[in-house]
Amino acid sequence: MRKPRVLVTGAKGFVGEALVFRLLLDKKFTPIAAVRGETRLQGLCPVVRFDLVELRTLPSLADVEVVVHAAARVHVMHEIVTDALAEFRKVNVEGTLGLARLAAEAGVKRFIYLSSIKVNGESTARGERFMPDDTPTPVDPYGVSKLEAEIALQQLGRQLGMEIVIIRPPLVYGPGVKANFHSMMRWVAKGVPLPLGGLCNSRSLVSIGNLVDLIERCIAHPAAAGNTFLVSDGEDLSTTQLLRSMAAAMGVKSRLVAVPPVLLRLGASLVCRPAIAQRLCGSLQVDIQQTCRILEWSPPEKIDQALCRVANEFLQHGVH
Structure with missing residues (x-):
């Protein structure tokens, strides 16, 4: 019996590649890796050339049941173009729509879009959580383009x-x-003292294992159609807790100094990096109850397990 074929764009990237490996391992689907350049997936599954700006290079999608679209122009820390929003729109909006039209015309049944929590916003008040149906409040060009x-x-x-x-x-x-x-892992592993020992914020993260597990559930679950899903590990941590957990996973002592958040924000503002202070000191929590209910899903990997996997891989390749 022919297995459903799933085209994964951005299959050379962090999420796309992990998803292809998961689909190959589970053997429920036939993944097709859509990439811009060379990939270590060559020889493991069908590989096609793909560029969101040059969609003519993409072969026919006539035999594809599902597209998982993970390719994107991602958030750029040090933007050099004069009109960042136009550049994000060219790839993330126009390119995405061009791909979706090709998919629909070819008879693709389902199109799964990897968006971003930045569509909801940059932060939540501590104890509050983003919901899938909240009014979107993107702040930067990347979040606007995703919305x-x-x-x-x-x-x-x-x-x-x-x-x-x-x-x-x-x-x-x-x-x-x-x-x-x-x-952050490099700083912790080297024992660099960090002024982040007194933070009481709460942030939602998602391990790559939990994310690809959810994507795989969305590929086939009938109730996924037409829905927007938020995803996380289901366990929120403060920045301080995260750094301590990292240190424990790497078997080193955490060297954290308690500095009041107001001073951290002031220091970041003085060096023109207020966004960094917001990510370190602020809260961003998501509610995944609706995701779990609709998809009959729960995150299979605990944070401690996920951090141990990250730490082991990091230590195997050395601290650079």
């Missing part, structure tokens, strides 16, 4: 009869994670 893509996809889905599923993850971590999460 615009969501709205346009929902309209296109209604017009052309393709099921649209939207997933908004918060910060995703796991083996091989880069950017700020990797930097």
Whole structure:
């Protein structure tokens, strides 16, 4: 019996590649990896060339049942273009819609869009949580482009009869994670004293294992169609708790100094980095009850387990 074929865009990226490996392992679907360049997935599954700006390079989708769209122009810390929103729209909105139209015309049944919690906003008051049906309040061009893509996809889905599923993850971590999460692990592993020992914020994270588990559930679950899902590990941590848990997972002593958040924010403002202070000191919590209820799902991986996996991979490759 022929297994459903699932096209995964951005399959060279952190989330896309992990999803393809999960689908290969579970053997319920035939993943097709859509990538811009070389990939270590070559020879493990069908691989096609894909560029959101040059969709003509994409082969026919006539035999694809589901598209998981993880490719995007991601959040840029140090933007160099003069019109950042236009650049994000070119890829995240126009490119996404072009792909969705091709998919609908080819008879693809379901289109799963990896969006971002930035559609909801940048922060929550401590003890409050973002909900899927909250009024969106994106702040930066990346979040705005993700929201615009969501709205346009929902309209296109209604017009052309393709099921649209939207997933908004918060910060995703796991083996091989880069950017700020990797930097924090490096500081902790080297024993760098950090002024983050007195924070009482709460932040939702999602391990790559929990995220790809949810995506796989969305591929086939009948109730996923037409819904927007928030996802997390189901356990929220303060920045202080996260750093201590990282240290424990790596078998090192955490060297945290309690500095009042107001001083951290002031210091970040003086060096023109207020957004960094917000991410370190502020809260961002999501409510996944609706996700769990509709999809009959719960996060299979606990935070401690996920952090141990990250730490083991990090230590195997050395502290750089």
